[in-house]
Amino acid sequence: MKKVVILGAGFSGLHAFYKIRHLIGKKIDVTVIDKRSHSLLKPSLAEVAFEGAAISHSLVELEHTLTSRGAAFIQDEVVKIDAKANSLTLSSGERVGYDYLLITLGAVKDYDAVKGFKEYGYSVCDDRQAQRLWEKVKTFEGGKIVTGAAKSRWGTRVDAPPLSAPCEGPIGEIMFMLDYYLREDKHLTREKDYKVDVFTPGEIFFEDVGDRPRELIGKYMQARKIDLHNNKVLTEIGKDFIAFEDGTTMKCDLAVIIPPYSAPQVLKDSNIGDEKGFIPTDTQMRHLDFDNIFAAGDITALAQPKLGHVAIIQGAIAAASLMRDLGEDVEIPPHDLEVFCIMNMGGHDAAMIVSNVLYDGKIDKAVYSPISKMMKWGFDSYLYYNKGHMPPDLALEMTDKLVKLV
Numbered sequence: 292m293k294k295v296v297i298l299g300a301g302f303s304g305l306h307a308f309y310k311i312r313h314l315i316g317k318k319i320d321v322t323v324i325d326k327r328s329h330s331l332l333k334p335s336l337a338e339v340a341f342e343g344a345a346i347s348h349s350l351v352e353l354e355h356t357l358t359s360r361g362a363a364f365i366q367d368e369v370v371k372i373d374a375k376a377n378s379l380t381l382s383s384g385e386r387v388g389y390d391y392l393l394i395t396l397g398a399v400k401d402y403d404a405v406k407g408f409k410e411y412g413y414s415v416c417d418d419r420q421a422q423r424l425w426e427k428v429k430t431f432e433g434g435k436i437v438t439g440a441a442k443s444r445w446g447t448r449v450d451a452p453p454l455s456a457p458c459e460g461p462i463g464e465i466m467f468m469l470d471y472y473l474r475e476d477k478h479l480t481r482e483k484d485y486k487v488d489v490f491t492p493g494e495i496f497f498e499d500v501g502d503r504p505r506e507l508i509g510k511y512m513q514a515r516k517i518d519l520h521n522n523k524v525l526t527e528i529g530k531d532f533i534a535f536e537d538g539t540t541m542k543c544d545l546a547v548i549i550p551p552y553s554a555p556q557v558l559k560d561s562n563i564g565d566e567k568g569f570i571p572t573d574t575q576m577r578h579l580d581f582d583n584i585f586a587a588g589d590i591t592a593l594a595q596p597k598l599g600h601v602a603i604i605q606g607a608i609a610a611a612s613l614m615r616d617l618g619e620d621v622e623i624p625p626h627d628l629e630v631f632c633i634m635n636m637g638g639h640d641a642a643m644i645v646s647n648v649l650y651d652g653k654i655d656k657a658v659y660s661p662i663s664k665m666m667k668w669g670f671d672s673y674l675y676y677n678k679g680h681m682p683p684d685l686a687l688e689m690t691d692k693l694v695k696l697v
């Protein structure tokens with residue numbers, strides 16, 4: 292029996308687990324290690340922050356989910372990977388050996404890298420921050436709101452699009468959902484009570500898609516009087532201002548940001564990442580230097596943007612590559628990435644975006660409709676009630692085809 296260790300039970304780790312679990316007890320033992328007791332479904336965090344939804348619907352319990360399906364689960368933080376000795380060290384001091392390692396540790400949301408964030412900044416990127424933001428939003432009586440992503444810096448070992456921001460979809464949700472909540476639920480008026488401004492570190496906002504989604508987003512920003520500021524690299528958040536690398540500042544009573552993404556410290560300490568700590572892989576998600584290590588999701592250098600849909604595509608590829616090594620007759624899916632996301636815009640409004648122009652493709656669609664909202668609700672609920680298990684491949688492929696027809 293080969294020992295497979297999956298590091299990180301987020302989107303890609305759980306997806307890969309469900310893909311290989313039929314081999315448990317026949318060819319493999321699987322151990323999943325995560326420092327959290329519950330996997331966090333980040334796509335529904337905006338509803339926690341701007342609609343007061345219960346956080347419990349964004350959490351998937353791990354111990355029972357995994358052990359009842361034949362895996363072992365260890366809740367602990369991995370602090371060292373010795374790739375030459377096929378061994379890991381956990382924060383408890385315990386050592387875990389492996390024959391195959393799947394690294395799906397995600398990216399660190401580096402709030403501390405932003406001066407003043409702890410005192411004055413807000414975010415939506417994890418369960419603590421989303422709930423803290425809801426407490427602030429509920430009592431917000433108006434003023435200047437500024438939202439945007441800080442600049443993230445990537446390594447250069449693999450050939451991936453060098454995006455300025457990890458993914459600006461959550462910024463779209465923040466600006467539209469907050470505007471909706473203040474207007475519809477708190478009955479504030481834009482002209483008199485509040486104003487939303489958005490910044491991007493990139494030359495263009497939503498640099499990971501093409502013109503059509505950008506035009507749609509731009510149209511609704513204009514209708515809601517949300518102004519955009521390009522090429523703004525965040526340096527500091529103060530009590531009543533936000534400051535940028537070019538020396539400019541903006542008045543700001545509520546700053547909601549996506550912090551820079553970085554690689555977990557364990558990867559920097561273990562010397563298995565690129566110069567920024569992200570894992571360099573080939574397109575079959577195999578580590579460039581270690582044949583028995585695979586990686587998928589936000590932690591890979593190839594994952595640009597850092598998006599759940601990309602994490603799922605890569606998780607399936609990594610699982611198939613591993614199964615091929617185990618002698619299984621499976622096809623390894625191609626590393627054909629695309630941006631696919633549904634952006635909540637408040638109330639019944641949502642926009643579904645599918646685009647592959649970042650990877651030299653020709654698909655570039657955006658569908659604004661309550662149907663998009665229903666699809667997001669259906670997808671998030673499926674994931675929650677099925678313990679992080681993605682809808683069947685067939686359903687995902689049909690959705691993909693449907694959107695491309697529109």
Ligand SMILES: Cc1cc2nc3c(=O)[nH]c(=O)nc-3n(C[C@H](O)[C@H](O)[C@H](O)COP(=O)(O)OP(=O)(O)OC[C@H]3O[C@@H](n4cnc5c(N)ncnc54)[C@H](O)[C@@H]3O)c2cc1C
Nearest residue numbers: 299301302303326333334368369396397588589598599600
């Ligand atoms: C606010 C927000 C909204 C989003 N909305 C969408 C959306 O609508 N659609 C979409 O496609 N994508 C969305 N994304 C992106 C998506 O959530 C991520 O791309 C996806 O979660 C990445 O999956 P992953 O498996 O790579 O990492 P993660 O899901 O982050 O999982 C990593 C796991 O590793 C564990 N871990 C980390 N370090 C250690 C360690 N040292 N030891 C042990 N365990 C560790 C963590 O606890 C975590 O469980 C959103 C992201 C955010 C922040």
